[in-house]
Amino acid sequence: MATSCTDYNFLQIEPHWQNFWEQNGAFRAENISSKPKFYVLDMFPYPSGAGLHIGHPEGYTATDILARYKRAKGFNVLHPIGWDAFGLPAEQHAVKTGTHPASNTQNNIVNFKRQIKALGFSYDWDREIDTTDPKYFRWTQWIFLQLFQRGLAYVDERPVWWCPELRTVLANEEVVDGKSEVGSFPVERKNLRQWVLRITAYAERLLADLKDVDWPDSTKRMQEAWIGRSEGAEILFDLENKALGQLKIFTTRPDTLFGCTYMVIAPEHSLVEALTTVDNKAAVDAYRKKSAGKSDLERTDLAKDKSGVFSGAYAINPVNGHRVPIWIADYVLMGYGTGAIMAVPAHDDRDFEFALQFRLPIQAVVKPSLEWLGKNGAHLEVEVKIDGKSHTWTYAELIEAASTRDKTLEPRAYEVFSQRVSEFKSVFTDLGAAMNSGALDGLPTLEAKGRITESLEKRGVGKKTINYKLRDWLFSRQRYWGEPFPIVWVSEADYAKAKTIRGATLPPQAVTFKESGVTHYALPLPATALPLALPDVQSYLPSGTGESPLANETAWLEIWCNVETGAAVSASSPRPAGDAWVRGRRETNTMPQWAGSCWYYLRFLDPKNADAFASPEALKYWGAPDLYVGGAEHAVLHLLYARFWHKVLFDLGVVPQAEPFTKLFHQGIILGEDGEKMSKSRGNVVSPDTIIQSHGTDTLRLYLMFLGPLEAMKPWSMQQIEGMHRFLQKVWRELIAADGSVNPKVSATAADSAELTKLLHETIKKVGEKIETLQFNTAISDLMVLANAVQKSPTVNPATALTLLQLLAPFAPHIAEELWARLGATGSIMAAPWPAYDAAKLVITEVKLVFQVNGKHRGDQVVPVGLNEEAALQLARENPKVVPHLEGKTIKRVIYVPGRILNIVVA
């Protein structure tokens, strides 16, 4: 039933149809259906206090268009939404106001939901999820238990930002210019006990399986770089002081081992203390202290000046027995490789810089090409002996001679490189051939690598290894507002007791940590005891010790725990009867925001299931999302973490496919009218609410899609949006008369012109194809062209008008429903099958043939399709515009592309 307004009153029409859809459950997806499925997913939002910004509806409109189109095409469409609602801002708000983060979060959700509903998206609201709902995070905790059980979770000391003044741990974003964001107090790095997930165990598969997904190449490449696989060798260097054992290094260039003139270990390396000699101790201690205060970022910021300090100790190069000094420098990171390197200054930029700064020897061991030598050493002057006579040449001359006239000069060229390597303009880091390397001499780099690795391996001082930049995932936060870990810390004896009862659910190796000489054992709650809810706390302020506010909730924290059932009573109560009760302390860390978003796409399949995170039937029917749309800022972290969890679930046999997101698309950022990123401080933020009030959501949706290609970054324009509104007004006016009745030009007795009919069928074809490929901006152009044709036409057949509305419906669903109803069509436009085009109507009998002379457009003529070349050439030669260009010329060649061009090449 249509509204009663006479003009295009979107403020009345839009809520009316939103209400209609809601009451009819128009967008409900069925888990049991004979229809083919289509799962289209948005990256669900974090419900911030600021409300929706214009970037949200951009991606959401794109998926909504596809969802509505696919429904019309006969698919059972799953198009869900929910809330990624754990997070730092809610916690900060709670600290400030003292109110529970849940209440603030719920307020924000209400606001987000109102805004999203006002945009008319066809979400299945029955499947709404909220990551902070215990019914949801019960399964987040369950997945953690699976990881834990498989040995993929462990506890380790990791550095975090610590603010002594605020007595709290800070997130990276809470640290601004080395000071706390709140209060500008100094901060330092401090090691704290953290949960870590062993994502590195999946590095190889995370890399290899990228080939199976339909993702933007740039995103794949970013993930590849992040995983950062490199092949090389681990090599053991004997230490001069044999009592200290050996030093293990990682290198991607074992072939340069003969060029190793010193070694560097990270300041955090476990051997630092033992290696440092008495004379150097003071300097080393000072240096370690200085670099401990630096973040990785600061270490890299100081890139220009390499810093470091000599340990006083030496190692022995395993291939030539040379005594090489061991330095300590923070350009070597403990987190990559072995935290120690062999420095080859002749063939590595950083090592070279360091060697220059500390006057360490530089030994060339890889031959560059003569070309490279000429380019980088041209400025040198060299002595050259020819027939016993000495000449002074420029190095460029020597290279020139060696590479053209006199091959015998080549050794001299390399001799110069060898002796004066530090005088060359750049460091040779590419592949070449070995030199000054004993038995390796002359071997190309790749062969030399293999040869030396093999020989080291035989001697037991080296082996081939693969290294990844990817590091294990720091998975805990010292915060209140996150999923609690379903872990209780117990004594060794109690853990042993638990093991006899629940052995199968414990990891192969117990997870432990040592504190004041006591080893604590991590005992998981049984899955039946989930969810472990957050307790109410007195204060959201941090505990002051670095632990989360949960550490202050003694009654929740210190418990008697039943190892069999996971039941708990406060430790202040008497110990309950029975053997299974042990004394424990709960884990006070909570999970990071990523946890909830790592698997939410699976919960949508079966969101109310109380027995499993989703039923096997739902998992099988829906599978992975067919399309996932979201910002490129998630190209690495979210998308890599989710892939990791998914693979673990796949290994468990609970999800049927190895990759979670088959097809991925990133929408571009919408900039402010000034072409800058939208931000509060610039005052260029556009709110969807304002536009919905002034122009309506149909206009907003159309405009967002018309701005430009979905993936492009594009500026907002208030003037352009008027054009979209005019377009909808025009559609309205062509179909509805001033009094609100149907425009008399829409007449059942009117037959459309052949041109209009043809255009209609062309448009059906184009719009359908363009929706499939997410080319919405040009699809809308096509709709405008059709609307313009309808406008020009004196009459229009109702069937044509209805088809136009159907094509418009995915983009601007409210006005489409309204006009559909007013034209007397039955049911919802959403229920009508997508119009099919008639290929016969697309057949053309005449085309415009362009005449070119020497590739230049000189004239054109409408000709029948299938005109042969001879006839076409004849027409061209008679064309008055072409004739002058042919006069007095001989035709050398004719290129004829039927239906397109006839190019006459003349001399």
Place this chain on the structure above:
RNA sequence: GCCCGGAUGGCGGAAUGGUAUACGCAUUCGACUUAAAAUCGAAUUUCCGAAAGGGAGUGUGGGUUCGAGUCCCACUCCGGGCACCA
């Protein structure tokens, strides 16, 4: 420094190797109106020209081709991401 994008009218942008600038915005003129808005019609890459017409033209320079915005090579500028990863 490295990696990835991009550069087309006054603006957002469109163009399977085949008429460059579709569609929209803006601007100008005209119609309607007492007037304005809205709407409708027309014009709008640039240079020469009254016009007809012609020349140039997709960041720069080269190349391939009958024909290049599109393919190849070199470069400039802009944007984004990553960054001492051995």
